[in-house]
Every structure is written in structure tokens, then in C-alpha cells.
Amino acid sequence: MINSKALIELKNVYTNNLKGFSVKIPLKALTVIVGQSGSGKSSLAFDTLAKIGLQRLKHLLNYSSPVLAEEGIKAEASGALPPVIALAQGVRDWYPYKLVGELLGLYPFLNNRFMREGEYFCSACKGYTRYTPFTEVISFFEALPEGTKFYFLLPLRMTSKEGLRYLYEQGFTRFLVEDMEWDVSEMGFPPEGKEIHLLLDRMVKKSEALGRLFENIRLSREINGGLFILRFLDGEERIFNLQANCAFCGSPLITFFKKCKACGGIGYKEGKECPICSGLKLTPQVLESKLFGRKIREILTLPLEESLEIFQKSLLERVQRFKVEYLSLSTPVFKLSLGERKVLELLLLFSLDLTDLLIVLDEPTLGLDLERRLILLSYLQELVEMGNTLVVVEHDPIFIRSADYIIELGFKGKEGGYLLYQGETSEFVSKATTLTAKLLRGEEKIEIPYTEEGERKILNIDGEELSLFLQNINLFIPDLSNQNEKIFIRLIETLREEGFKIMFVDEVSLKVKDEILISYLKLWDSLREVLLLLPESRAKGLTKRHFSFHTKDGVCPNCQGKGYVFQEFEGRREKTICEECLGKRLNREVLNLVYKGYKLQDILDFTIEEFKEAFTRLPKVQEISLFAEKAGIAYLRVSQSLKELSGGERVRVNLVRMLVEGGKGDFLVLFYPFQGLHLKDVEGYYDFLHYLATNKKLTIIIYDSSPVAQIFCQKVINSSSQRGFTKEEILNLYNLYFKN
Missing domain, CATH: 3.30.190.20 (Ribosomal protein L1/L10, rRNA-binding domain)
Known part of the structure; x- marks a missing residue:
């Protein structure tokens, strides 16, 4: 039973597309925020709750001087708000040459112990000396x-x-x-x-x-x-x-983790492993030195299950629990799979053993198979037992059912941002009338279209037989150890060697461009050509440069084409819409142009669907809008920034962009395409992929280990190499939500 007095309360929440509701979040409980893509889940969890928590912490740390208010927060908070840790959707874009030991914060720990307890190698006499x-x-x-x-x-x-x-x-x-x-x-x-x-x-x-x-x-x-x-x-x-000199010959010793001079401590020289340090980043004299009775080189290259047994047993238990003990401290991040990187980010959080925190996570299951999802869920529940408050944005029904408290938002885009339900999970499952609640009760079912097998292509990759169903949807299931990824790379190489053209769509990084949809999806190209021909444009001498979101002649002079400005007063820094262009980024002269009875200022407020209806005589607009419609993103406003989109929306936007850019090929490869999508959104997106396979004659390969992908995709390329849960076991866990 949730303590009704121990609550965080957010009032008048208007951040981004949220519609001014008030919501309560129980302390020391697991709250899951659900809703369809574009309903405002991340806006509530990260752009509001997490940012308010960070702002309060800044005030505490800088009490003697004013702290600027976090930009974009439009809400009032009351109640005890613990210190906050937030992990956003996707994975951090880690510096590619960072090593696992650095990512987990173990290199500084080892360096500290080395300076105090190391046995330092003398390159002159080959002896070992302690300092x-x-x-x-x-x-x-x-x-x-x-x-x-x-x-x-x-x-x-x-x-x-x-x-x-x-x-x-x-x-x-x-x-x-x-x-x-x-x-x-x-x-x-x-x-x-x-x-x-x-x-x-x-x-x-x-x-x-x-x-x-x-x-x-x-x-x-x-x-x-x-x-x-x-x-x-x-x-x-x-x-x-007492001095850093060799006890035997007096030569100077190196008593700290000194960087390798050959590669500058990067580990990779000209794109290849440094031959001097073997990618370990440290000078050879340090690598030959000893700590805990073993050479540093050995400690860094041992599997984590052996190296952590020597000096960090508390972390070893967590590493083994998540089944990544085969990695080493010296494994480069760029060699890790998405699931491995996500697990390491979570391990970094869990290894702190902190209590009484507010931990906000956005779809932490990305890249994880069912086995590790269940492990993660048990960890989250343990964090709650330790006294932490967890707020998780998640679509997995198993996580939703296991929560203490549910918040559901609806609907999409301009119509999104409404609070549909808040309350304990038991009440939500039994009484709520929302889409998610109906799915959990089995009243609403997800339709999976059946696809004929059709023509099959058999490939032998490194001794393993792989089956590809042409002009169909195929699933390649990666494993966390990255072994299957090597097979996948060879599969793609083999297809290219046979002359097939392959297109890729990937959206898992946290880096997002600040570009608006009308430009990103090429809708602007067609409209701009029409606007240039208007008598008013000719009379004013307007050129293409005046219709650009990136040139000095085109952008609004007040906000420099950003659509917003910052205002500072009394220690507060507010991000506000630009009063000159009203967030549309272009100069006023262009925004006042009229076409088909609409000012351009108003056209930029259209959704993609409205844009399609207004410009029926522009063929390219119709083609792009049709793709957006079928991808389930036609509700988006054409002036929305990519940064305003949810992860699930960005995945589909990127696919549409690739198609409208004239992307033509034999194979379309999608990496984790169902991330950030509600089950109902997955149903619509899968229908779109089915349309591309059957109507556009594309062979689609989905690279994904999630249970939902395994349920939807009936054609598995590498079924013989699977470990863990079988498809039948996964179906048994999720069968309530899908039509037989």
C-alpha cells in the first residue's frame, strides 16, 4: 500500500506539450509512466520532474549566489523532492576510445591503489620496487x-x-x-x-x-x-x-598511470590498435609493473569475473548478475553492442549503492533481451527497497504490471499531453479505461499480420546457415556478448559482395539535430519553389536564400533562426518563444507571404496530415505525407524540432526521411525500430514495414533482441544460435496482449 502522505506533487504542468495537469508521485515506490508515442512521457519525467530536482540541488550547492532557472520548465513542485539521477532514452554517445574500465570509473580507482601499493617495474634493470x-x-x-x-x-x-x-x-x-x-x-x-x-x-x-x-x-x-x-x-x-627510484640501480620509476606516448593515451593510432601499449593506453613501464601481485597488463586484459575478484568483489556480483563478466577492463566502448553499453550505464548507477534518491529512467530496457529485462526489473525493485524513488518511462507490459504506481498520458502530438490516469497498479489494471489498461486486461488485443514465406535465400556465414525471406520482414536477434554481431556484419558484407544495395536506419544515440520537420523531411523544398513564384515574392526580390532556415537572409534576426530566446532577470533564465517569428525561425517578410489563402506563418503550424490536405497539387508533398501517414507520424506539426520528438517518433521520422530522399535498395536494415513505442504504435509501425516489404519490394532486416520484436517478426534469420528464452516462452508471458 502506498503512503498517501509521502508524495511529490507537480502542479500546473505545461512543459512542452503537457496540458497543465497536476500529478502526484509516491516516494520510495516504483512509478511507471506509460502512453503512446508523443503523449508527453519524457516531457513529464525528464523535462519537468528531473530538471526541477536538478534545479533544487543547484540552489543548495550555490545558496550564496543566484541560480538561473532551468530553461523550459513550466510546473510547480511541492513535497520532499530527493536528489535526482536521470538516465535518458537511448545510450550516451561515449567517446569511442573510452574503455570499459574507464566507463565504470575503475581506472582512477586502480591508479590510486597503484600509487600507494604498486610494485614498480624498472626498465633499466628489470627489477620491481615499491614506493x-x-x-x-x-x-x-x-x-x-x-x-x-x-x-x-x-x-x-x-x-x-x-x-x-x-x-x-x-x-x-x-x-x-x-x-x-x-x-x-x-x-x-x-x-x-x-x-x-x-x-x-x-x-x-x-x-x-x-x-x-x-x-x-x-x-x-x-x-x-x-x-x-x-x-x-x-x-x-x-x-x-621513500623516493620513486629503483631499489637496485637507482633509475627513476613511474608510480602512476602514465599515458602511452606513442598514441597519446588514446589506445588507437590512425584507427588501429597502438602497437606499443596494445590499446591499453598506458606506457609499457606501467603495464609491466604490478598491483595485487599481478602485472597491470594482466589485470586490464583479464575477464571482469577474474579482475574484479581481485579488487572489486561488490561490483563483480552485479556484473555476473547482468551476465557481462566476459568483458575486460580494456574492452573499447566502440566494440560493445548496444545492450552491453546500456548494461554498463546501468551498472555504473547501481554500483554507487546510493539511497534516498529520485532515479528517473527512460526506457532502460533498450537493447536488452527478456532475460536481462527481468534481471533489471529485480534490481529496480531492490533500489526501491533501499529507500529510493524510481520513475520509469517504459512500455514493456511486465514492467507496467510490476510497478507500484501508474501514470498514463495521452494522446499524440498536439492532442497529446493529457493526464489520463494516475493511481496504484492494482486499481489501474482492474478499473482504468485507458488503452494500456485494456491491453493489460486483454480487452484490447494487438493484431499481428500474417506474412507468407515467399522466396527464401539461404546463406552460410562462418559455418552457420542463415535464412532470409525476400520481400518480407526478417528478424536478426543479437546477443549481449556481441558474438552474433560478428555474424551480422559478415551477413551484410556477403549481401554487398553479391551486388545487393543495402539501406540503414539507426536512431539510438542521444545526439539529435536542432532541425524542424518541414526541412528535415524535404516538405519545404516543394513549398519553397511555389512561394518563390508568387508575385509578392518577385516584387520583393526574394531568392532561395530568403527561404532558408540556415542563411542570414532567411532566418529571423531576433532569434538567429532558433525559434526561441533566453531572458534573464532576478537570477532566472527563461527560454521563451521568439516574439518576432513566434517560433517559426524565418524572417517576418517571408512569414507574411500568402499562398492558397494561408499565411506561411499559419502553414508552419499545420500537422503533416493538414499539410497534405492543403497542397494536393504538389506531388512530392503527397508522396512524403503518404509515407508519414503510414508510419503513424502524420499528427506531428511540420515546424516541430527533432529535439522535441520522442525516441519512437524520431525512429519513424528517420525512416521516412530516408525513403523521401530517394533511398532505393534491395534491403532495408533497421536497428531497434520499436524503441520508445507503445504496443499500439508498434502495431501500426509493423503494418508500415509490411507495406514497404510487399508494395516497395524491400527485404527488411530488423536488428533487435526485444521480446516485442520476437513476437511481431515471424521470420528469424539466426534462430539456431539463440540462447535464453524461446519464442514460445516469450509468447506465453505476453500472450494476453496479442491476438492468436
């Missing part, structure tokens, strides 16, 4: 039992008679020669070739002996660079080295 901080010597001495007796010895690198004579002349007469005390004043100089230590002092551990220890340490620095040994009467000894 000891002065404070460690004092701590060791103070921990000794009172009355402990020991020798303070200095190892000598030069044991010639001349060297010993010099020490003798300085007043040092006692030595230890192969463990036997030797007084030079009585016994003469020992023979050369023997192991000799200067017996600097015989000491007894007493509190008043600390000053005597300091003096001995000072002398050791002067005589042999701070290298000394405390040897006890039982024969045990402890070696201390």
Missing part, C-alpha cells in the same frame, strides 16, 4: 608493540672498497654482511661481491623513539635516496622506499 609514502612508515612504526627490537638497515647499491671507505670516513662503521654484523673499525673492509647493508641503528619501539626514527629516515634519504629496511630479531623485515 612508500612517509605517512605509511609512521603508521607502521606506531602499530608495533612496545619494546619491539629491530635493525634500521640501508641496502647499498655500491659495495666497492672506495664506497665503503667513504661511509667509514663519514663515521659509519657498522654493516651487515650476508646477515652477519661487521664492524669495519675492528674487522676491516669486507670482501667485494657480498650483499652488504649499512647498519644505521639498532632501535626499540618506544613512544620517545619517534624522533630517532625521523633522524634515521633523514640520513637514509641522504645516503641512498630513502631506501631502508626494518629487520626484526625473528628474521622478518619490511622494506621502505
Whole structure:
């Protein structure tokens, strides 16, 4: 039962397309936000809730000076709002040469331990030496039992008679020669070739002996660079080295993770693995040094299940749980699959063991198969038990059913942003009348169109037989270990070698252009040609440059073509619509042009569907709009920025753009095309893909490991190499939502 008093309340939420509702979010519970693509889920979770949390934290950290308000937030928050951590949809566009150990924050940890506990390799004599901080010597001495007796010895690198004579002349007469005390004043100089230590002092551990220890340490620095040994009467000894020099030959040592000079610490030189450091980024002298009794090179290249067993067992349990223990600290990020990168981002979050946080996640299941989705779900529930508040945007029915609280938004685009339901999951499933609730009860079913098998192409890739159904929808299921990706790459290479043209659509990165749809989808090209021919345009001498969203002649001078401006007052920084162009980005002279009774200012407020109806005599507009209609995105406004779109909308927009650019080929490859889509949106999108396969004669290959993809796509290319849940088991878990 949810505590009705422990709540976060957001009032008058108008961020982006949200319609001014008020919503409550329970603390220390798992809340899932659901709704169709474009309904405003990310606007609520990230652009409102998470940003308000971050803004409050900034105020706390900078209480003595004013903090500018977060741009775009239009809501009021009340109640206890914990510190926030937010992971957006997709995966971070990590620097490509970053390694797994860096991504998990383990390189700084290892460097710190290396500086304190490392055994440093000497490239001159090939020996190993430890470096000891002065404070460690004092701590060791103070921990000794009172009355402990020991020798303070200095190892000598030069044991010639001349060297010993010099020490003798300085007043040092006692030595230890192969463990036997030797007084030079009585016994003469020992023979050369023997192991000799200067017996600097015989000491007894007493509190008043600390000053005597300091003096001995000072002398050791002067005589042999701070290298000394405390040897006890039982024969045990402890070696201390206060300077970063080799104990055997005096050569300088490297006591930190120094970058490889050959590649500048990148690991890859001219696109290839650096031959000097083998992609490990560190100088060879460091790689040959030791930590925890193993060479640094070995620690960095061991599988995580072995390396973490040595120095980070708490993280090892999580790594094994998510089944990525086969990776190494030195695995480059660019070699990871999407699922592996997503898991590492989540591991970075979970490894912190933080409590009493607000954690906001947008579709964290991206790239994960069913097995790892269930593992993730159990982790999220554990985070709640630890006292955290989780708000998750997710479409997977298993996650929705497992939530404590549900918020559903509707509908799409301009009609989106309405609060349809908020409440406990049990009430939602049993009583709510929303689309998602009906799906969960089985009252509404998702239709999966049956496709004939048709012509089949058999390929043998590295000993594995793959079946491709031509002019059909095929599914390639990647595995998290990246092994299947190698087969997939070979599949694409083989098809190209046979002369097939292949088109790709990919949208998983967090990087998004600030471009508006009318330009991005090429609708503007046709309209601009018509506007240029208007008598008013000719009279004003307008050219193509005046109809550009990117030239000085075309853009609004007030906002420089951004559509918005920033205003600052009393410590607040507000992002507001440009009053000159009203967010349309073009100069006023062009926006006032009239065509077919509409000002261009008003035309830019049309949806794609309205745009199609208004310009029936522009063939290219009709073609583009038809694709958008079939892709289920015709509700979008033509002046919307790509940054305003949800992940699911961007996926479909990118596909339409590729088609309207004249993309023609034999194969169309889609990576994770169902990300960010409600089950009802997936149904419509799959219908569009089916249309492309049958009407445009395209062979479609979907690269996706999600359960929904496996349910919709009946033709699996690499079925023989699958692990984990079978398709039948997946269907049994999800069968309530799909028509048989």
C-alpha cells in the first residue's frame, strides 16, 4: 500500500506539450509512466520532474549566489523532492576510445591503489620496487608493540672498497654482511661481491623513539635516496622506499598511470590498435609493473569475473548478475553492442549503492533481451527497497504490471499531453479505461499480420546457415556478448559482395539535430519553389536564400533562426518563444507571404496530415505525407524540432526521411525500430514495414533482441544460435496482449 502522505506533487504542468495537469508521485515506490508515442512521457519525467530536482540541488550547492532557472520548465513542485539521477532514452554517445574500465570509473580507482601499493617495474634493470609514502612508515612504526627490537638497515647499491671507505670516513662503521654484523673499525673492509647493508641503528619501539626514527629516515634519504629496511630479531623485515627510484640501480620509476606516448593515451593510432601499449593506453613501464601481485597488463586484459575478484568483489556480483563478466577492463566502448553499453550505464548507477534518491529512467530496457529485462526489473525493485524513488518511462507490459504506481498520458502530438490516469497498479489494471489498461486486461488485443514465406535465400556465414525471406520482414536477434554481431556484419558484407544495395536506419544515440520537420523531411523544398513564384515574392526580390532556415537572409534576426530566446532577470533564465517569428525561425517578410489563402506563418503550424490536405497539387508533398501517414507520424506539426520528438517518433521520422530522399535498395536494415513505442504504435509501425516489404519490394532486416520484436517478426534469420528464452516462452508471458 502506498503512503498517501509521502508524495511529490507537480502542479500546473505545461512543459512542452503537457496540458497543465497536476500529478502526484509516491516516494520510495516504483512509478511507471506509460502512453503512446508523443503523449508527453519524457516531457513529464525528464523535462519537468528531473530538471526541477536538478534545479533544487543547484540552489543548495550555490545558496550564496543566484541560480538561473532551468530553461523550459513550466510546473510547480511541492513535497520532499530527493536528489535526482536521470538516465535518458537511448545510450550516451561515449567517446569511442573510452574503455570499459574507464566507463565504470575503475581506472582512477586502480591508479590510486597503484600509487600507494604498486610494485614498480624498472626498465633499466628489470627489477620491481615499491614506493612508500612517509605517512605509511609512521603508521607502521606506531602499530608495533612496545619494546619491539629491530635493525634500521640501508641496502647499498655500491659495495666497492672506495664506497665503503667513504661511509667509514663519514663515521659509519657498522654493516651487515650476508646477515652477519661487521664492524669495519675492528674487522676491516669486507670482501667485494657480498650483499652488504649499512647498519644505521639498532632501535626499540618506544613512544620517545619517534624522533630517532625521523633522524634515521633523514640520513637514509641522504645516503641512498630513502631506501631502508626494518629487520626484526625473528628474521622478518619490511622494506621502505621513500623516493620513486629503483631499489637496485637507482633509475627513476613511474608510480602512476602514465599515458602511452606513442598514441597519446588514446589506445588507437590512425584507427588501429597502438602497437606499443596494445590499446591499453598506458606506457609499457606501467603495464609491466604490478598491483595485487599481478602485472597491470594482466589485470586490464583479464575477464571482469577474474579482475574484479581481485579488487572489486561488490561490483563483480552485479556484473555476473547482468551476465557481462566476459568483458575486460580494456574492452573499447566502440566494440560493445548496444545492450552491453546500456548494461554498463546501468551498472555504473547501481554500483554507487546510493539511497534516498529520485532515479528517473527512460526506457532502460533498450537493447536488452527478456532475460536481462527481468534481471533489471529485480534490481529496480531492490533500489526501491533501499529507500529510493524510481520513475520509469517504459512500455514493456511486465514492467507496467510490476510497478507500484501508474501514470498514463495521452494522446499524440498536439492532442497529446493529457493526464489520463494516475493511481496504484492494482486499481489501474482492474478499473482504468485507458488503452494500456485494456491491453493489460486483454480487452484490447494487438493484431499481428500474417506474412507468407515467399522466396527464401539461404546463406552460410562462418559455418552457420542463415535464412532470409525476400520481400518480407526478417528478424536478426543479437546477443549481449556481441558474438552474433560478428555474424551480422559478415551477413551484410556477403549481401554487398553479391551486388545487393543495402539501406540503414539507426536512431539510438542521444545526439539529435536542432532541425524542424518541414526541412528535415524535404516538405519545404516543394513549398519553397511555389512561394518563390508568387508575385509578392518577385516584387520583393526574394531568392532561395530568403527561404532558408540556415542563411542570414532567411532566418529571423531576433532569434538567429532558433525559434526561441533566453531572458534573464532576478537570477532566472527563461527560454521563451521568439516574439518576432513566434517560433517559426524565418524572417517576418517571408512569414507574411500568402499562398492558397494561408499565411506561411499559419502553414508552419499545420500537422503533416493538414499539410497534405492543403497542397494536393504538389506531388512530392503527397508522396512524403503518404509515407508519414503510414508510419503513424502524420499528427506531428511540420515546424516541430527533432529535439522535441520522442525516441519512437524520431525512429519513424528517420525512416521516412530516408525513403523521401530517394533511398532505393534491395534491403532495408533497421536497428531497434520499436524503441520508445507503445504496443499500439508498434502495431501500426509493423503494418508500415509490411507495406514497404510487399508494395516497395524491400527485404527488411530488423536488428533487435526485444521480446516485442520476437513476437511481431515471424521470420528469424539466426534462430539456431539463440540462447535464453524461446519464442514460445516469450509468447506465453505476453500472450494476453496479442491476438492468436
